[in-house]
Amino acid sequence: MAYIDSVKDSVVLQTPSIGGKSIPSNVTETVLCGNLQCTGGWLQRWKNRTRPYFEGQWACSRNCLSQLVTQAVRREVGSSIAGDEFSPHNHRIPLGLVLMAQGIITPVQLQQALQRQRQRGHGRIGDCLMEAANLSEGQITRAMGAQWNCPMLTLEGFSPERMARLAPQAVLEESGMLPVRVAGGKALYLAFEAELNPAAALALEQMTDLHVHSGLLPSSQYQAARKRLAECKGIATNEETAEDQDSLVKAMVSVIEKQQPVASRLVRVGRLYWMRLWLEGHAVSCIPGESAEDVLDCVWRIHP
Ligand SMILES: [Zn+2]
Known part of the structure; x- marks a missing residue:
């Protein structure tokens, strides 16, 4: 096992990379399947070892690709739980108190703003503070920045x-x-x-x-x-829904198998699973160039 790991490491080192996303080298004989459980015995193995790449690893077959994608989806689903628990919202100093501490509003103005908000039954405290104390948007935003430490x-x-x-x-x-x-x-x-x-x-x-x-x-x-x-064009994006995690994995594997990207990766943003595929080596860059045809975005929403 240790031997296999060291071989894998040496392969990674030989692989040129832009922005951390590996690009297959021309020396392809040493590229190993990224699936640690790969038996290499699949009937339909892919001959080209420069594609497809998912998260820096080449897969030798649909089965192995499916393993890599399954692990990535599990990781992202797990991070959603951690993300939901992270709630800095509850620990922030109220906006009115920040402004008062900064000497921008008086306690009376704060009371007036809170009263406005109560009377309306809705609305953001920032808007009420702007009206009650005649503040600028910039003053409110700076105070919010103090709340978030940004x-x-x-x-x-x-x-x-x-x-x-x-x-x-x-x-x-x-x-x-x-x-x-x-x-x-x-x-x-x-x-x-x-x-x-x-x-x-x-x-x-x-x-x-x-x-x-x-x-x-x-x-x-x-x-x-x-x-x-x-209003801007952006990258070609496929938006779909998936019934559950398993369907998401299947859909991702199908796209990767069809597109054969030189690099691809998955992240979760809220309820969305976003996979980006770089279809050609020259397109691998953090911001795709103006002719962004060689980059494809796929966005899935899992049914609640
Ligand atoms: Zn394999």
Whole structure:
């Protein structure tokens, strides 16, 4: 077993990689099936060892690919439980108290804002505070940033066309993520409206290999930017539903088998399972290029 592991390691080292996603090398004789339980005895083994790749590993057959995908789906389902338990919401200092501590509003203004919210029976406290104390959107957003311990972002350098290729619209809508810009090819500035979504930000980080910096954007700017992003073309995306985990695995295996990607991977964002496939080596990049034909996104929602 130890011997097999060391052989696998040496294979990984020989494999060139862009952004952590391995690209098959031309020396293909040493590539081993990524399924640890592979017996190599499958009747219909795939001859080409440069494809298909799923999460950095080549599979020798549909059976082995199915094993790799099953493990990935289990991992993502498991992370959903951990993600749901993570609820920083309950531990945040109320927005009104933050503003009062910063000396931006008085206790009387806070009382007035709370009264407005009660009278309406709905509405965000931020809006009521803006009205009661005549605050700007920026002041509210900065105070929310203090609640979440994150900065207030700006739309400087925002390129909707480019950012629309970073993730499918469905994933962005599900999570409230608004990618703003990539700095230095490595750092992604990711905006949210009123609260962060750390689980979704982590998933995007894992999918893109970019280092994600989350922050808040004032509501009006956020909404306007989301609208511009939604009007952009983005990557070809197949959206489907799956009955359960097993059907999800089957659907993923079918897509990978058909498309034979040189790289592919899965992350879960909320209720969505997002698989990205890089169909050609030159297309393997954290943000697909303008002619994004060689990248395919698949998004599944599992029936409740
Ligand atoms: Zn195999």
